[in-house]
Amino acid sequence: MQNPWLNIPLSEYESHMALPRVDQAAMTAAEFAAALSLFTPESVAVIGCAGGNGFDAIPASTLRVVGVDINPDYVSLTAERYMGRISGLEFHVADIQSDVLPFTPVDLIYASLVFEYVALAESLENLARVCRPGGHLVTLLQLPSATMGALTPSPYGSIQLLTPLMRLVPPSELASLAESVGFQLESSKTVTIKSGKSFVIQAYCRL
Ligand SMILES: C[S@@+](CC[C@H](N)C(=O)[O-])C[C@H]1O[C@@H](n2cnc3c(N)ncnc32)[C@H](O)[C@@H]1O
Numbered sequence: 001m002q003n004p005w006l007n008i009p010l011s012e013y014e015s016h017m018a019l020p021r022v023d024q025a026a027m028t029a030a031e032f033a034a035a036l037s038l039f040t041p042e043s044v045a046v047i048g049c050a051g052g053n054g055f056d057a058i059p060a061s062t063l064r065v066v067g068v069d070i071n072p073d074y075v076s077l078t079a080e081r082y083m084g085r086i087s088g089l090e091f092h093v094a095d096i097q098s099d100v101l102p103f104t105p106v107d108l109i110y111a112s113l114v115f116e117y118v119a120l121a122e123s124l125e126n127l128a129r130v131c132r133p134g135g136h137l138v139t140l141l142q143l144p145s146a147t148m149g150a151l152t153p154s155p156y157g158s159i160q161l162l163t164p165l166m167r168l169v170p171p172s173e174l175a176s177l178a179e180s181v182g183f184q185l186e187s188s189k190t191v192t193i194k195s196g197k198s199f200v201i202q203a204y205c206r207l
Pocket of ligand 1: 071095
């Protein structure tokens with residue numbers, strides 16, 4: 001079966017994320033900015049980069065920026081948006097659960113709202129290979145809500161294609177699998193946005 005992300009136009013995904021009742025894009029961009037300022041990486045990889053949400057906050061001191069996504073259209077649109085504005089930019093179309101990621105290891109990996117859609121163990125093994133020892137992995141997971149479904153209802157029909165694929169990952173499950181491939185949990189915090197949805201942000205150090 002084809003991955004449903006290949007059938008969701010970027011315009012629909014971004015319009016969905018910008019709906020007032022979803023409103024997650026600003027939060028995920030803010031968490032990326034916070035990770036950049038905490039770890040001041042020379043190189044960063046954004047896994048599941050979609051349209052480059054948060055790329056505006058990448059400082060000039062970050063010399064290499066790697067965007068990875070399974071959807072080739074997202075990658076070309078994001079390249080068009082940011083080529084020439086951010087130096088050291090490279091993009092890869094890859095499925096993080098099955099492809100060996102074709103770039104040299106980076107100081108920081110940011111993986112926001114992507115583990116909900118992949119085989120976790122395989123993806124973490126692949127990510128461990130592209131994080132340099134002493135580097136960091138920052139993850140952002142959606143938590144279940146007592147009052148809201150995992151996928152917010154949307155006028156953008158293609159978003160519903162994600163229903164059979166999406167699985168909310170318990171942060172403890174991520175931490176335990178991450179540890180098994182060499183990522184040590186350093187910090188964890190919960191953020192709740194206006195809609196009432198909560199998210200966990202974990203930072204790991206690559207041993
Ligand atoms: C929910 S969006 C998150 C976008 C962005 N990281 C954010 O937090 O705003 C998930 C992104 O991960 C990508 N994605 C999903 N499965 C993937 C896979 N197996 N390999 C690579 N990218 C994947 C999707 O195409 C999409 O761009």
